[in-house]
Amino acid sequence: MLRPILHLGLHIIVPGTMAKLLFSDRWKTAWMWMMSAMIIDLDHLLTNPIYDPNRCGINFHPMHSLPAIAVYALLAAIPKTRLVGFGLLIHIILDGMDCVWMNVI
Ligand SMILES: [Zn+2]
Numbered sequence: 702m703l704r705p706i707l708h709l710g711l712h713i714i715v716p717g718t719m720a721k722l723l724f725s726d727r728w729k730t731a732w733m734w735m736m737s738a739m740i741i742d743l744d745h746l747l748t749n750p751i752y753d754p755n756r757c758g759i760n761f762h763p764m765h766s767l768p769a770i771a772v773y774a775l776l777a778a779i780p781k782t783r784l785v786g787f788g789l790l791i792h793i794i795l796d797g798m799d800c801v802w803m804n805v806i
Pocket residue numbers: 741742758765792796
């Protein structure tokens with residue numbers, strides 16, 4: 702029960718911390734753009750159950766697949782889409798960490 706709450710908290714705290722560290726002069730805007738990456742979790746609506754705390758989303762949900770992650774890396778490399786790209790990659794890394802924790806905790 703603690704893991705899903707911690708995971709959700711990290712989805713808010715990590716982009717905020719990265720925004721403060723990397724974009725201190727406009728961290729609120731950077732944080733908002735990075736948080737917009739949460740929209741990829743709409744792909745959970747395609748599954749039944751929508752949320753399963755014991756399911757690893759990486760390579761299960763379409764927006765969490767390797768081709769999608771490659772697009773996120775591309776977005777992070779383009780200056781105009783960098784903030785969204787960073788947010789998407791942070792999201793994927795946090796989801797990946799959750800998959801690892803799933804087997805540990
Ligand atoms: Zn996700």
